[in-house]
Amino acid sequence: MAPLWWARAPSRRDGELEAYREEIRDSKWCLCILQGEVEAYREEMGDQVDTGCYIGAYLNELSQLKSGEEDDQTTLTVDHLKANILELFLAGSETTSSTLWWAMFFLASNPQAQQTMQEEMDRVVGRDNTPALAHMDRLPYTMATIFEVQRMGNLLPFAIPHKAAEDVSLGGYHIPKDTTIVFNLSHGLLDPKYWQEPTQFRPERFLTEEGKVFKPDHFMPFGSGKRVCLGESLARLEVFVFLASLMHRFSWRLTDDTVTWETSTIISRPPNFFVYAVSRKEEAK
Numbered sequence: 001m002a003p004l005w006w007a008r009a010p011s012r013r014d015g016e017l018e019a020y021r022e023e024i025r026d027s028k029w030c031l032c033i034l035q036g037e038v039e040a041y042r043e044e045m046g047d048q049v050d051t052g053c054y055i056g057a058y059l060n061e062l063s064q065l066k067s068g069e070e071d072d073q074t075t076l077t078v079d080h081l082k083a084n085i086l087e088l089f090l091a092g093s094e095t096t097s098s099t100l101w102w103a104m105f106f107l108a109s110n111p112q113a114q115q116t117m118q119e120e121m122d123r124v125v126g127r128d129n130t131p132a133l134a135h136m137d138r139l140p141y142t143m144a145t146i147f148e149v150q151r152m153g154n155l156l157p158f159a160i161p162h163k164a165a166e167d168v169s170l171g172g173y174h175i176p177k178d179t180t181i182v183f184n185l186s187h188g189l190l191d192p193k194y195w196q197e198p199t200q201f202r203p204e205r206f207l208t209e210e211g212k213v214f215k216p217d218h219f220m221p222f223g224s225g226k227r228v229c230l231g232e233s234l235a236r237l238e239v240f241v242f243l244a245s246l247m248h249r250f251s252w253r254l255t256d257d258t259v260t261w262e263t264s265t266i267i268s269r270p271p272n273f274f275v276y277a278v279s280r281k282e283e284a285k
């Protein structure tokens, strides 16, 4: 049996490799669309400079660098611009929205955790206010719940491939320079060596005895080191604001419909499910 932390790794099973290829084909298709956008922008703007938009600012910087002294010349091209935009769309939106989707699934399936989170928000935020970033530090259970969602959701089982810059020895293995290294993030999120009953949803595992949020070193849903996720801070804020607002206003419960799972590729896909949302104002009446 494959160890738990490999459970959602892309494999040849069930056409997963084909789904992976499809994702790469989709990326190429997106790059073609972006090429069209850049060309349309150039046509419309001609020699005008508009640094208020990303494409404009990038092209302006590029032309300045290219016309600079030889030493200042850049290797950046329009292909990098397209790759950057694609990265912001793929890395920046699907990750956060899928995390929220996982959160809804785990909380709708765990009424006790949901209730504890709501009680904490009622105490700190108040029933008639809206959760805001300023409340984050005073909502340890809510923050621990987001960690637990990230742990169990295991959104990106593998970090982006990296390359060894030099020969290195690690854990008794010799890794020659230029070897491609793919870091298995699931290991630190789901391995029973690190977590008691890792398949159970328990936000409390991220709280100290004093009730403070605690983040163990092996918990790395955003990767680690120099190439750690560029959007980590933004993603944390986004997930907090959306999830806290949704839980503060409504109570969520799974319907009796069947939960169905889809093939995962680079991202671990949350399941398809239906929920009842009950306004907490109605509930209180």
Ligand code: HEM
Pocket (backbone or CB within 6 Å): 087, 088, 091, 092, 093, 095, 096, 099, 155, 156, 158, 159, 160, 161, 185, 221, 222, 223, 224, 225, 226, 227, 228, 229, 230, 231, 232, 234, 235, 236
């Ligand atoms: C909950 C949401 C997110 C998760 C779980 C996540 C996770 C990750 C992971 C695991 C990596 C690979 C790190 C490594 O190779 O060590 C990564 C890279 C990256 N992420 Fe995110 N990410 C999220 C949201 C975002 C957002 C909102 C943005 C941008 C607005 C973003 C932009 C990037 C970029 C640009 C990289 C590549 C960084 C580099 O190679 O230097 N991510 N992310």
